[in-house]
Amino acid sequence: MNSVVNRRALRASALALAVGVVLLAGCKRDEGDTTAAPAAATSAAQPADIDTAATPAAPVELRDVIENTPQAVVGISYPTDLARYPGLAKALADYASAARGELQQAVDGLGNDKPSMPYELSLSFEKVLETPQLVVVSADGSRYTGGAHGEPLVARFVWLPEQQQMLTADKLVADAKGWKAVSDYIADQLRERLATRLSSEDMDPGQLQESLRSASRMIADGTEPSADNFSQFQPLTGTDGKISAVRFVFPPYQVGPYSDGTQTVDVPASVLAPHVGTAYAGLFAQG
Structure with a gap:
């Protein structure tokens, strides 16, 4: 038990360290800004957009991501025990990949320029429910590519283990x-x-x-x-x-x-x- 707690604590600390500088900077860039940012739709793939047909899925390894460059900071964390649900794991990986792809597109648009504040992707997946009939994973985070606020990333994944498929709205x-x-x-x-x-x-x-x-x-x-x-x-x-x-x-x-x-x-x-x-x-x- 102690080793599991310590491992999670280390993982959380590493992620916090990688994105902390951007979060602190975000406070500074929003300081004194009382004008609401325009609505920014989350365009990363939502659970309903991801192929969840009840066909056997190849194993997907979910690895935490911590990257820090002069142009962008990326922090993504996953639950550690989803290997038994390969279809769900693939859906999470696809969502994260889409979010990273849109961040990278914005970074590519900079060319050789360096943004005044690094662009950022912060995304945390958490398992919030697990029963024989239901597995629920939350995804919460934000993507910052300039402007007053980051773009919120909010998604929920409801997996039905017995049917090997996603339950969508x-x-x-x-x-x-x-x-x-x-x-x-x-x-x-x-x-x-x-x-x-x-x-x-x-x-x-x-x-x-x-x-x-x-x-x-x-x-x-x-x-x-x-x-x-x-x-x-x-x-x-x-x-x-x-x-x-x-x-x-x-x-x-x-x-x-x-x-x-x-x-x-x-x-x-x-x-x-x-x-x-x-x-x-x-x-x-x-x-």
């Missing part, structure tokens, strides 16, 4: 009626959270109403009932191993400004289960 919910139910529940939760937060701030009534209207428009746009808006999710399980709720994850800019960061809403199984595809209904708690 378009498979999870069977039809438009189901997405409408999910959309309504999540939008209500976000609006309630927003109203509670804004009401605690020192605003005059007119300013409060305008802030509510503006933020509510972002929530409405980001929660329109389609699978694309709910592509990032992670199941939460009870003591019986069944899914008791699904946590939907929204990167910055989708349902709020960059300053609000990544937001999540947990949808109970009682709301979601009636709309789940037949093939996956057995994963959910009943009643």
Whole structure:
């Protein structure tokens, strides 16, 4: 046990050392900048974009990456025990490769120039759930290629070991009626959270109403009932191993400004289960 803890600590320390200088520099480059950066869509391959057909996958070795050059800093870390799920491992490797490819494209665009602040890719994969039926891995990080802020990288991978395939949003919910139910529940939760937060701030009534209207428009746009808006999710399980709720994850800019960061809403199984595809209904708690 101590050796595992020490190994993880060393790995985390090495990654932190490699990207720490950029993170500190990022604080300096954002200092005094109160203007929100334009929305930057994460264009690295998302789990739904990756080929996850139920065919045997060749073993994939996931190795942490620490690179530091005058033009760019790269730090990528993986869980250490995913070899038993080669299809999942390949999906993680493909996502990281796409993120690195876009960083490299930006670096290539510099030519012989050196950026005022090194470009950066920081990406951490973490296993957040493992049962015989479900393995869930989170990916969180950012890619900086100039400007006021880094581009957030947010993804969730839900692997079904028994079927040897990824569970994606378009498979999870069977039809438009189901997405409408999910959309309504999540939008209500976000609006309630927003109203509670804004009401605690020192605003005059007119300013409060305008802030509510503006933020509510972002929530409405980001929660329109389609699978694309709910592509990032992670199941939460009870003591019986069944899914008791699904946590939907929204990167910055989708349902709020960059300053609000990544937001999540947990949808109970009682709301979601009636709309789940037949093939996956057995994963959910009943009643």
